[in-house]
Amino acid sequence: MTMPSGSTHSRTTTHSWNTRAVHAGKDDLAALGLHAPPIDLSTTYPSYDVVGEAERLDEFAAGHDDGGPPVYGRVANPTVRRFETALAELEGAESAVAFASGMAALSACLLAQVTAGKPEVVGVRPLYGTTDHLLESGLLGNSVTWATPDEVASAITDRTGLVVVESPANPTLTEVDLRALADACGPVPLLVDNTFATPVLQRPLTLGASLVLHSATKYLGGHGDVMGGVIACAEDFARRLRQVRFVTGGMLHPMAGYELLRGLATLPVRVRAASATAAELARRLAAHHRVTRVHYPSLGGAMVSFETSVDPVALVAAVRLITPAVSLGSVDSLIQHPASLTHRIMEEVARKDAGISPDLVRLSVGLEDVEDLWTDLSEALDQPTR
Numbered sequence: 219m220t221m222p223s224g225s226t227h228s229r230t231t232t233h234s235w236n237t238r239a240v241h242a243g244k245d246d247l248a249a250l251g252l253h254a255p256p257i258d259l260s261t262t263y264p265s266y267d268v269v270g271e272a273e274r275l276d277e278f279a280a281g282h283d284d285g286g287p288p289v290y291g292r293v294a295n296p297t298v299r300r301f302e303t304a305l306a307e308l309e310g311a312e313s314a315v316a317f318a319s320g321m322a323a324l325s326a327c328l329l330a331q332v333t334a335g336k337p338e339v340v341g342v343r344p345l346y347g348t349t350d351h352l353l354e355s356g357l358l359g360n361s362v363t364w365a366t367p368d369e370v371a372s373a374i375t376d377r378t379g380l381v382v383v384e385s386p387a388n389p390t391l392t393e394v395d396l397r398a399l400a401d402a403c404g405p406v407p408l409l410v411d412n413t414f415a416t417p418v419l420q421r422p423l424t425l426g427a428s429l430v431l432h433s434a435t436k437y438l439g440g441h442g443d444v445m446g447g448v449i450a451c452a453e454d455f456a457r458r459l460r461q462v463r464f465v466t467g468g469m470l471h472p473m474a475g476y477e478l479l480r481g482l483a484t485l486p487v488r489v490r491a492a493s494a495t496a497a498e499l500a501r502r503l504a505a506h507h508r509v510t511r512v513h514y515p516s517l518g519g520a521m522v523s524f525e526t527s528v529d530p531v532a533l534v535a536a537v538r539l540i541t542p543a544v545s546l547g548s549v550d551s552l553i554q555h556p557a558s559l560t561h562r563i564m565e566e567v568a569r570k571d572a573g574i575s576p577d578l579v580r581l582s583v584g585l586e587d588v589e590d591l592w593t594d595l596s597e598a599l600d601q602p603t604r
């Protein structure tokens with residue numbers, strides 16, 4: 219022991235959210251004599267006490283996690299737990315459960331509710347294309363009613379298990395009054411995909427939501443090199459998610475847990491810096507003669523979408539500094555055409571219902587200099603097309 223264990227406690231209660239982003243999930247490290255969090259790559263754990271471990275395995279299968287050796291690597295992992303602890307703290311949640319991707323995390327929420335006899339989902343469009351498709355296809359045994367925020371209360375029945383919303387939404391950056399929506403949901407859990415806002419800009423649980431979803435692949439990781447998903451929620455729902463994860467095996471890899479925990483430390487500075495650049499690019503885009511509409515959230519953030527009179531496919535092919543690619547939230551800027559890629563899987567009529575124009579282009583702003591990004595964008599916009 220290199221420091222008295224009692225001294226770690228005062229840190230957790232007195233420091234600001236930004237400070238906690240750096241230290242959350244790591245409060246025990248100094249007492250362990252460590253600086254960087256250890257990475258536990260074990261796929262299995264010694265079970266000398268077979269009877270005792272068998273009982274513990276039953277508890278894990280029921281969704282409990284005692285924090286000890288997890289018997290098997292699919293069940294839990296100490297490095298992943300650190301990320302879960304940190305993310306739960308930053309979202310103001312009791313618990314968090316991490317998965318191999320955002321879609322695995324969403325699937326676990328759906329399965330938990332479908333198998334509890336609550337198979338109906340109320341969805342508020344727009345949503346990420348594959349999320350929309352998962353709800354619409356009923357692949358996991360659910361049905362869906364699409365509703366505007368004002369229609370949610372009347373769309374809910376006694377078999378509704380989830381209300382699903384993104385705010386700001388992918389790809390139009392549409393914002394919803396989450397507090398009013400949570401009120402409209404009554405006892406039905408409101409799941410808010412907070413991937414675009416991150417807990418830096420918005421903490422949906424403080425506004426009445428029950429479940430916060432992140433594609434951790436995006437801002438939480440922040441460098442385009444780690445895939446993961448996570449749900450922040452109350453411990454009773456977390457237990458049900460761990461039950462689903464136990465049998466479906468959608469566990470986050472320990473290396474990903476390490477990288478995501480590392481990402482959280484720089485999340486506030488990355489999001490604030492990229493947001494300032496994005497806000498400036500949104501202003502300049504709005505004044506460009508080939509841009510017909512700009513979408514930028516009142517909340518801020520590092521995502522900008524715009525409709526353009528340039529062929530959007532030609533536009534994304536013309537950038538040189540920005541990478542034409544799906545995904546978002548990396549230190550480098552990415553641009554893509556939702557109707558072709560991220561929202562391609564939706565029927566055209568569904569895209570229309572969601573307000574996703576075929577002319578819409580989505581930009582994820584990174585940490586490059588604003589002038590370099592603007593030169594790249596404006597040169598691509600000024601090319602002779604159409």
Ligand code: MET
Pocket residue numbers: 346388433544545546559560
């Ligand atoms: C396969 S499409 C990609 C994913 C990602 N969720 C995005 O919106 O960019």
